[in-house]
Amino acid sequence: MQFLISLHINPAVMDALTDDEKAAIGGGHGAFIEALKESGELLTTQALVDPSQAAVVSVRNGQPAVTDGPFLESKEFLGGFYLIDCENKERAIELAARIPDAAIEGLGVEVRQVMFSAGQLEP
Amino acid sequence: MGAMTAPAFEDLLRELAPQVLGALVRRYGQFEGCEDAVQEAVLAATVQWPAEGLPDNPRGWLVTVASRRFIDQLRSDHARRERESATAAEVLPEDVPDTDDTLVLLFLCCHPTLTAASRTALTLRAVGGLTTAEIARAFLVPEATMAARISRAKQRIRAAGRSFSLPEGAEREERLRVVLHVLYLIFNEGYTASSGRELHRADLAHEAIRLARTVHAHLPEDGEVTGLLALMLLTHARRAARTTAAGDLVPLDEQDRTAWDRALIDEGTELVSAALAGPTLGPYQLQAAIAATHADAATAKETNWPQVHALYLILERIAPNPVVTLNRAVALAETEGPQAGLALLATLDSDERMAAHHRLLSVRAHLLEQTGDLPGAYEHYRRAAKSTASLAEQRYLEARAGRLAAPDG
Numbered sequence: 001m002q003f004l005i006s007l008h009i010n011p012a013v014m015d016a017l018t019d020d021e022k023a024a025i026g027g028g029h030g031a032f033i034e035a036l037k038e039s040g041e042l043l044t045t046q047a048l049v050d051p052s053q054a055a056v057v058s059v060r061n062g063q064p065a066v067t068d069g070p071f072l073e074s075k076e077f078l079g080g081f082y083l084i085d086c087e088n089k090e091r092a093i094e095l096a097a098r099i100p101d102a103a104i105e106g107l108g109v110e111v112r113q114v115m116f117s118a119g120q121l122e123p
Numbered sequence: 124m125g126a127m128t129a130p131a132f133e134d135l136l137r138e139l140a141p142q143v144l145g146a147l148v149r150r151y152g153q154f155e156g157c158e159d160a161v162q163e164a165v166l167a168a169t170v171q172w173p174a175e176g177l178p179d180n181p182r183g184w185l186v187t188v189a190s191r192r193f194i195d196q197l198r199s200d201h202a203r204r205e206r207e208s209a210t211a212a213e214v215l216p217e218d219v220p221d222t223d224d225t226l227v228l229l230f231l232c233c234h235p236t237l238t239a240a241s242r243t244a245l246t247l248r249a250v251g252g253l254t255t256a257e258i259a260r261a262f263l264v265p266e267a268t269m270a271a272r273i274s275r276a277k278q279r280i281r282a283a284g285r286s287f288s289l290p291e292g293a294e295r296e297e298r299l300r301v302v303l304h305v306l307y308l309i310f311n312e313g314y315t316a317s318s319g320r321e322l323h324r325a326d327l328a329h330e331a332i333r334l335a336r337t338v339h340a341h342l343p344e345d346g347e348v349t350g351l352l353a354l355m356l357l358t359h360a361r362r363a364a365r366t367t368a369a370g371d372l373v374p375l376d377e378q379d380r381t382a383w384d385r386a387l388i389d390e391g392t393e394l395v396s397a398a399l400a401g402p403t404l405g406p407y408q409l410q411a412a413i414a415a416t417h418a419d420a421a422t423a424k425e426t427n428w429p430q431v432h433a434l435y436l437i438l439e440r441i442a443p444n445p446v447v448t449l450n451r452a453v454a455l456a457e458t459e460g461p462q463a464g465l466a467l468l469a470t471l472d473s474d475e476r477m478a479a480h481h482r483l484l485s486v487r488a489h490l491l492e493q494t495g496d497l498p499g500a501y502e503h504y505r506r507a508a509k510s511t512a513s514l515a516e517q518r519y520l521e522a523r524a525g526r527l528a529a530p531d532g
Contacts, residue, residue, distance in 0.1 A: 001512075002263070040241075040272025043264055085264045087238050113512050 001113060002043065002085045003092040007101050008108035009079035011050070017104075028100030036084065036095070047080035076108060089113065132172050135181060136165055137333070140252025143185040145224025148287050151193060154231065155277045158249050160193035161185070165252060225250060226341050227289055229334075233301045234280050241276035242305045243312070248273055251330050261327050262312070302338065303351050303407065306331050310355050328359055349398040350408030356391035357414035360384040372519045376423035388418045409438040428457035445477045449486055461493035481510035485520055492527065501527045 017025070036042035051070040058065050070077055082099075086092050092111050101107040140161060147157040164185050178184040232246040244262070247253045253261075259269035290298050313327025335352040342348050364378035373379075395411040413434045420426040435451035448471055456464025468487055471477045488503035504524035508517045 037267075037271060038275060040244075040268050040270075040275055043268055085240075085262070085268060087240055115512050115514050115517070 001088060001092070002083065003089070004112050004114060005082040005084065005092070005096050005099065006110045006112070007079045007081060007099070008076045008110065009101070010076045010106045012075065013104065013106035025100045025104075032098055032100075035098075036082070041084050041086045041095070043083040043085050045080065045082045048078060051077040076106075083114075132169070132177070135177075136168055136172075136185075137252035137330075139182050139185055140165055141225045141228050141250045142182060142223060143189055144249055145228060146186050147189055147193060148228075149224070150190070152287065154287065155281050156193055156196055157189070158277060160189040160196065162248065162254065163192045164189035166254060169254075223341075224287075225337055227287060229302050229338065230289055230295075230298050231280060231287070232276075233298060233305050234283060235298075235301065236279050236283050237276050239305070239308060241272055241279075242301070243309050244269060244273050245276045246305055246334070247309065247327075247330060251334060253330065257326075299342075299345070300347075303347060306335050306338070306355075307351060307407075309334070310358075328355070328362070331355060332359060344401070346398040346401040346403045347405040347407045349394050349401075350405060350411045353391040353394035353398065353411035354407055354414055356387045356394070357411060357418055360387035360391065360418065366515075370515060371522075372515045374519070375417065380421060383418065388415075391415060392418065404437070404441065406438060406442040409434050409441075413438075426457070428454055432458055445471050445474045445480075446482070449477070449482060452490075453486060456490050456493065461490040464490045465494070481507045481516070481520075484510060488520075488523070492523075497527045 014022075033042065033045060052068075054068075054070045056067045056069070056071045058067075084092060084095060086095065089111070092113075096102060096109050096111050099109050102109040143164065144157060144161045147161060148154050151157055167188055168181075168185060172178070172181075228250050229246065232249050233242050237245070244258055247258050247261075248255065255270050255273060256266050258273075259266040262269065289295060310328050310331035313329070313331060332352070332355050335348070335355055339348050339352045360383050361375075361378060363384070364380065364382040365373055367373060391411065392415045395408065395415050398408045399412060413431055416427050416430050416434065432451060432454035435447060435454055439447045439451055448467065452464045452467040452471075455467055465487065468483065468490070471483055477483045484503050484507035488500045488507055491497075491503060492500035501524050504520050504527070508520035508524065511517050511520065
């Protein structure tokens with residue numbers, strides 16, 4: 001089963017962390033990635049640039065329009081994600097709990113299963 | 124030298140791979156390194172055989188190439204550790220064609236310390252003779268991910284320190300059940316593949332059947348082995364009818380039964396009859412018997428539902444499971460009406476494993492539709508569609524909901 005673990009970050013919360021705390025988060029992600037690679041559960045992981053660098057594209061009457069900044073007016077933004085392939089949802093949750101962000105108030109770690117165009121209908 | 128097509132080379136390689144691996148492990152006593160060496164020999168064969176023709180003794184060719192790879196690896200390991208190389212490794216092994224280690228390898232790959240995902244991957248590589256790239260494609264993961272998973276699985280087996288022999292007594296019986304479950308998982312992974320980018324996954328169903336045939340050839344007297352093979356054949360027989368050209372799922376009662384594969388049905392039915400006549404009864408035999416009952420009906424209306432219900436009732440007693448109860452509710456609704464089916468479904472509401480299960484929702488939707496409660500049916504189809512992780516199933520459930528007049532709208 002494949003799951004997306006999305007990391008929702010709050011720039012204000014991140015800014016308030018000490019350098020040591022930031023370094024610990026970086027180290028924690030590094031160790032997490034190594035462990036997932038070794039177990040054969042990591043598909044990919046990406047971190048995204050700051051939401052201030054986002055561009056929202058819309059097309060109206062065939063004319064594209066671009067506005068700077070994120071789409072959602074929110075304190076939290078998608079900061080990055082892990083795409084994993086593991087045994088079941090319980091395992092995905094167990095893995096998500098090892099991500100350093102999960103231990104920090106104001107940062108969100110969300111687990112959602114990837115949908116496939118296959119499935120069972122018959123007994 | 125013989126002229127063979129690429130698929131014929133592939134079939135031969137997959138058949139020979141576990142035999143070659145068995146010969147190497149018997150010679151060198153080390154599963155992990157030998158398995159890597161056989162994988163390399165198989166890869167070399169896929170390049171050389173189609174280009175240069177089949178060697179006179181393909182099995183001997185593979186044993187020789189794999190042994191050289193293994194010895195080279197051993198030497199470089201030794202050199203790295205600045206140790207003397209083992210003299211035993213200097214001699215290429217004699218081919219030992221009389222021993223078939225396929226079962227031993229299967230039991231090893233289905234080691235209890237491994238996760239189900241690792242067991243399936245390792246089984247396909249070491250026993251199925253598939254390459255890591257093929258397995259990765261089949262499970263829709265990158266090759267590096269699959270390579271790491273297989274490597275980790277082999278390390279765990281080494282750490283567990285198993286000898287290269289069949290387990291005995293109760294452990295053997297228990298392990299055989301794990302082996303059958305792994306083959307069942309491989310089959311299901313392939314069977315649920317229906318369309319588009321997942322077409323190649325259908326190969327997994329083919330591989331699972333091939334491996335089940337091998338186990339059956341070794342253990343023809345085991346009723347559950349026979350039952351599993353029969354279940355696979357009877358299910359695989361429906362593959363052409365279970366999706367539309369567009370990749371949409373077609374439920375059993377709407378399938379074009381003339382598109383079912385009669386040869387597979389006949390073979391599966393014969394196997395399940397033989398298994399049921401034996402002294403033991405198990406879940407695979409019962410599921411195969413249910414599939415055979417469906418296969419026996421020319422139309423959905425002619426299905427012997429009392430027999431299907433009776434088989435589910437026995438299955439529920441010997442292997443209690445909420446999904447079995449769910450299926451029994453479908454059969455009960457056919458014999459005693461939708462209200463009886465709904466009453467049985469109500470007993471599953473308190474089961475945590477089923478509470479938000481999309482199949483409980485979708486079966487309830489079907490039965491509500493039959494009772495004429497269309498708003499209730501609509502609501503349950505919609506909820507089921509939201510709960511499934513399958514896009515094809517979601518499309519099907521939304522189409523069912525769409526056929527009913529939306530309430531309040």
